[in-house]
Amino acid sequence: MNAHNPILPGPIAVFDLDGTLAETAGDLIGTLNVILAREGQAALPLDQARDLLGAGARALIQRGFAAAGASLTPERLEQLFQDFLTHYGEHLTDRSHLFPGVVEALDRLEAEGFRLAVCTNKVESHAVALLDALGIGDRFRTIVGKDTFAFSKPDPRHITATIERAGGDLSHAVMVGDSKADVAAAKAAGIPVVGVTFGYTPVPMRDLEPDAVIEHFDALAEAVARLVPRVVVKPAA
């Protein structure tokens, strides 16, 4: 039963996607390597390249070319970005899967009255298609991508606009993410943030100083309960 005040919208949990809900590095870096190969560059090893993720596909291509020591004009970057989107859109779930415990953690939060939303730096259409293919797309009130608004993480408005679109309340919200962009955006939005340790970040998650750190989704509901204030319903006088 929902223990929250039915007059208020109830609490909301906003999730990052890549490296938080799903292990997607294999398909993202696989696509990057296809693009690099077309440009005559050697493939980047997955364990080295996964930390290039977090700021979206355009940034991934820029970072990938920099890591390969290759130059890239702004015009070429835009062409390769379109090529990336086409290829990646056809390989969303070749090697991608949900992290262990995601479905159970979403079940638990929903049972406690939480609305769920996604705020990702993937393009919106890919985020929706990926979450649908992974079987959890319909769990979210809204799925917001990098191209949904004119701003994106680490800009705090990406998170606040997601909460607004989901009909949530900023004072009863929590962000769950794996990267510096997630922690920075949540802090700037004034929302507590749970950092996961199994995603993509060149800096250890604990060093980014989120409000809580989890190593497995089993620990999410308790971390969230400590961070999001309960709405106390005063009995009628």
Ligand SMILES: O=C(O)COP(=O)(O)O
């Ligand atoms: O894939 C990326 O670079 C970013 O995606 P995320 O915001 O869901 O982590």
Ligand SMILES: [Mg+2]
């Ligand atoms: Mg991420």
